Amino acid sequence: MNALYEFLKKWWLPSISLLLASTPPSVALYFQSFLLPLISQVSPVAILWVCTMLLWLTLLLFAYIFINRQIFKWDETTGTWIDNKSGIRYCAKCKVKENPSPLKNENFGWKCLACKSYFPDPNRPTPVVEKPNYPDPFARHS
Numbered sequence: 001m002n003a004l005y006e007f008l009k010k011w012w013l014p015s016i017s018l019l020l021a022s023t024p025p026s027v028a029l030y031f032q033s034f035l036l037p038l039i040s041q042v043s044p045v046a047i048l049w050v051c052t053m054l055l056w057l058t059l060l061l062f063a064y065i066f067i068n069r070q071i072f073k074w075d076e077t078t079g080t081w082i083d084n085k086s087g088i089r090y091c092a093k094c095k096v097k098e099n100p101s102p103l104k105n106e107n108f109g110w111k112c113l114a115c116k117s118y119f120p121d122p123n124r125p126t127p128v129v130e131k132p133n134y135p136d137p138f139a140r141h142s
Contacts, residue, residue, distance in 0.1 A: 072100075080110060080119050093117050 028035060039047065072081040072090065080103060081090040091112035094101040103110035109120040120126075 077122055078110070078119050089119075091115060091117055091119075 071084060072095070073084055075082050075089070078089070079092055081092060081095050081100070082088070083090065089103040089105075089110055090100045091103055091114065094112060094114050099114065101112050101114035103112055103119065108124050108126060109118060111118050
């Protein structure tokens, strides 16, 4: 279900928003012969005001989208930041210092190349550390 949501968020939602944004101008051009006599009766100042307000609202919408866009999303299980566009993971410690550093993918997690921090991945198997087999110094030798 999460993969479907990510697919829709990445491809379909921008496509639908572009389609909705381009629909009013397309409808106006399609009904041009009907709208032309109506617009010719309106004063040029009123048309200028309407065009200015539409332009202002469009710029306001773009500014809102630009300001509220999230470049990174937080992955709580690993403690890393993920870039929404590329999927590259970034070090949380370096991002706090405003120097985002990409993480190197290793066998059991990710390692920051800048600050050498290690972020384990709970979905990967943990490494098995074998203890060395030293002889017991107190054992009796025969």
